[in-house]
Amino acid sequence: MPCPFLGSFNQAFVRNYGSSLMKQYGNYCPMISRAFRTLGQDETKCPFIQQNSIISEAPKEMSEDIVEPVNSFKYEKFFNDQISAKKKDYSYRIFRKVSRLAADGVYPQALEGQENRRVTVWCANDYLGASRHPVVQDAAIAAIKSYGTGAGGTRNIAGNSQMTEKLEGEIAKLHNKPAALIFSSCFVANDATLSTLAKILPDCIVYSDAGNHASMIQGIRNSRAPKHIFRHNDPNHLRELLSKSPAGVPKLVVFETVHSMSGAICPLEEMCNIAHQYGALTFVDEVHAVGLYGKSGAGIGEERGVQHLIDIVSGTLGKAYGNVGGYIAGSTLLIDTIRSLAPGFIFTTALPPPVLAGSLAAIRLLASEEGRNLRSKHQAIVRYFKLSLLVAGLPQLPSVSHIVPVPIKGADKVALVAESLMKRGHYVQAINYPTVARGDERLRFAPGPYHTPEMVDSLVTALIESFHENNINFDQFMVNGACRECSMEYKADIMQDELLKFPMQVA
Template identity: 90%
Template sequence: MPCPFLGSLNQAFVKNYGATLMKQYGNYCPIISRGFRSLGNDETKCPFIQQNSIISEAPKEMTEDIAEPATPYHYENFFHDQINAKKRDYSYRVFRKVSRLAADGVYPKALEGPENRRVTVWCANDYLGTSRHPTVQDAAVNAIKSYGTGAGGTRNIAGNSQMTEKLEGEIAKLHKKPAALIFSSCFVANDATLSTLAKILPDCIVYSDAGNHASMIQGIRNSRAPKHIFRHNDPNHLRKLLADSPKGVPKLVVFETVHSMSGAICPLEEMCNIAHDYGALTFVDEVHAVGLYGKHGAGIGEERGLQDKLDIVSGTLGKAYGNVGGYIAGSSLLVDTIRSLAPGFIFTTALPPPVLAGSLAAIRLLASEEGRNLRAKHQAIVRYLKLSLLVAGLPQLPSVSHIVPVPIKGADKVALVAESLMKRGHYVQAINYPTVARGDERLRFAPGPYHTPEMIDNLITALIESFHENNIRFSEFMINGTCRECSMEYKVDIGYEEPLKYPMQVA
């Protein structure tokens, strides 16, 4: 049934001005006006549609695929199950409320829990206490007063500060490289560099140590480059894999000098030589070595006179240097390539002025004679802890570095011992999956130059009590004061001096 009003008008006119006519005269139409008042009732249907069933309802074929309203996913239930699974296998992490103290005479103690109970910290990676050195503190405070607390954005947008360039120049000088590039963390430095480099090098193949840190693993995965994993610190396995690789394609060999969880040090020269024999670049992580080894604190590469064999070295400003941030050092063109192409660098806010100034002061400090004295005291106290564990018959993994791992199998057991130690005034974090493999749980001690032999003696007593309290057996390595394996008598006698006293003013 055609509309008598619209039917009397020109069709072109209706087509062009239908919306305007509907808006202006719609209320006068008995059919449309009823539809506006009671939309959806059958009585308001247009007579034309009612009389033509072909368009009054959709065919069955058109309605069969109409989906029912989706049931919402229970996100919170999923998260709840994930956390419960972590708690059931004792791998759930509980962050201790620990505020490390920096004042002279109380470091390396901290305030723990709501009661602010004083405990001795044994697991911080501020290995040499640089974070609380007055030279480093003063540099950071002065930078805040001069330049504020924040960087204001990425280096591309907010600008490249002079302190940034000074710090990169100092890092390059430390590692004897033409250039360096700083990042917000060494995780980002490793991830951004490896993912970018392995992605842009045509047909690049990566050879990765099985013990590599998660940051390097993540970077290699993100590159999507083909990879081969060689056994931890095994140069023979590396050689075999490289010998089977195609000739004439880019290759990256990626490994650490000091392993963070075992304290092992890699056969650096042999691994670099093998990599170079097969035309590969070496990417060497010195995160747990910078500041701690070598005449100027450049790491294992400097200590062994092998800095020229490290094509790309990565390090951190957040451990021995007592600040935060990471870096790489290498050739000028390589560093410029990462600077220009790595999203992890390009789109990240720059390090703030106090961190830049504090890091620059820390690198210079640890490259000086005072830094060499700190390293000597550090190594002395590490030896004292290792020998004390041995004499007490307590377990320890073989470590030739400053990291002292005490194995306690079982995530539940290692957590209980850590809790027992905390009750006795000693803070050390339990290490479990995914930081280490299941079954390789441990306590990881990192004594520093401001721990004393008396502190270690108290720790050993607390460890023995904690093992007994939690029914954990440990082997006796000593029989009548001598080693049960070789009958050598152990004398714990080291040349330990009191920690350095900071001068009131530093030039």
């Protein structure tokens, strides 16, 4: 007579999991429990066990709960080795405890470390201080009071808020495109868009600038489409590669306008024209340009009057617009395709109400006359900083944008200078591998409209002292505030006058 309980299971299931079943349920069956006690000597033991030898071995497993040691991979040792290697070559990233302050009279300062020491921040990408502007703050606060702090889920599940559609409409208008789509970050926007497009376009070939951001590189890799790398901002090399491409095959040309680490600006019109000549779509990252260039702050495309040449533009809400999130803008059908097919969009929680409201307010603010005033003062303080570095003989990479890189070769050296500056009340993060190539280490300064000439002067003095402190040579023009050759005192009256033209509150 078969067991009415075990007999109801599939035989393969019993063979695989019989031992576990015996452990959990054996004591509840008088026949089985008797068999466990007598170790198979009871003539009345369960007939099912008599017929299944694998189950008759269960008493041994129930009486012993010993797990044989397994020679497993040494995970913690592996992780320790990885971190140790990063520390040895000075590429280990230390996150500074820096809390930026937003109030009038203290911005752009921050509280640093456990002691909450005041330092001036020089490396934030909140380029125009939009994150602390009253209009942006009030919009975010009002949205929290009306709609709460969170979106509640993906747009597909939790619903598509009216603020989301307003923000996308404003972004599309900003870039002179029919449609736009917002993402949780611009990394996700670039990755999701490029991986989806290059994957679904049949036999698509990608042409990627050698200086592209990691988000674009990741998207291209994830698409598994064939790719060609052209030299950074080199339209001739792009043309050479495209000229060898097969006709009629979909192509994507991918590049940035303002390079985040060098401050270089691409030859946008020429590169777009070359791409279109060979039938390619242009994907242009304006992350470090939106809010900062053009009459409305739409970026380099607007400033140079070539927005129509950009097929897909990506931007961020987390830098000049002072919030968080990313976006793309383009044709209606293209945007709908990404909305419908990109996993990075479909399965990500929507941006929360305060971010939507704050971003919308920031875009409108920077498109206004006040925004243009902020941009003008921003460029003036950047020029003052570059000139001050030049006069001091301190090194700087050539940059025509708002980004000011100061090269300091060696990950150990750049970290030491950054630490020396912090001791003197100035916070700037050391940039090393993998953000830049080994040997191209630097400090990356981003002065803004709320930095004053006095702050710049203090920073330059601190830089000179930090270079000396760490035995880094540079061509020092100034000695005790005067030219080393003619002893003439250095004054920046012209730059000071230029800065005073902008009547705005400065900390």
